[in-house]
Amino acid sequence: MEMTLKRRETMHRLCGKGLEIFHAKGYYNTSLDDILNELSLSKGAFYHHFKSKEDYFINIVQNLIVQKVYALLIEPLNTNENPLPVIIESLKNALDPGKKNEMAYGFMLNDFLTEFNKRNEEISGQLKEIINVWEVNLVSLLKKGKLDGHIARHVDCEGVATYIIASYLGMRSLLMDSSNKQLKYQYIQQLKQYFNSIAAHHVAA
Template sequence: MEQELKSERTKQIIIDEAFKLFYENGFKTTSIDKIMTATNLTKGAFYHHYKGKKELGLEIITSKLEKRVFQGMILPLTESGDAFKILETTFLDRIKTFSIYDKQHGCPMNNFINEIGDFESVYQIALKNIIEAWKAALVLLIERGKAENSINKVVSSPAVAVYLISAFEGIRGIRKLYENDVIIDEYISGLSLYLSLLKA
């Protein structure tokens, strides 16, 4: 039992350090050697858990990235209450909560999509699954809002969902180019205007 716990702790250390390095430096430029140096573990410890970087990358996507998107952007959409307010709060408030570190490095999922989304089909499928889950949650919320008369009935729920996801992910990437949040403020102003057009 103790050995199993130690093994699981070792695996988590690898995942945490690899995620940080992928986020800061990119997936392709981060070698297994760099990950092992950051963890102070041996290559044997790495290969005990993973066949290679490809397998580790997939685990980062399906654990770290999926969890971040679920907790930050999907779970809030399932709360009870006024659907329009939930939509507004989720997108406007979330963008304001990111630390300087997160702003400087962008969205981890978006970084992965841009760097390796077309690199391996296994990555593409895993990343697409996260987007599809987010889109599905948004469509459900928008449809609920239409039924409750808080969201305009004539809007296309899938179109609004894709637009909101794309704009949110896009600004996370663009923000990396700027030293201050003026671009974020402009995005928030534009998003607020767009959301007001959806209100019933």
């Protein structure tokens, strides 16, 4: 089974470096050779493991992007606490580049969604599905929060989830270049302001 291990290791290296470069330069603006040169691998090696560039990226979505979105944005929602601070905390984490100078995974979703929209049905469908799962989890957490008395009864939980997702995705277009601390701070502050307006009892801003 040593063979299988080698295969998995090479595929893993390809996916990791691929996500890094696709994210930095865009999928359609990155050639396979860009990635292969970085890893000192050949076309032949690539097509031995993946059947096409698309197949390769789908692997990346399923193995890396899905995992990260779940870890950063969805799993934290599995809580019994007051939803609003939990959501804020998860978004703050997602917008920060990871501790060990990883990528800022929060940035990827809007980028790739826009890039694949109307160009690749398969991939954009999978990305939309990720957003969809996120939305469903947000809604159900918000509804639980309403029952638990943390959120005002008049609130439209679906609407709130939509609004949270929209503002989060949109931050990407504003945070393009430098990881602008100022903008992130403003965003989180205003999100708190908004959350105050849907909380069951008013809390100091």
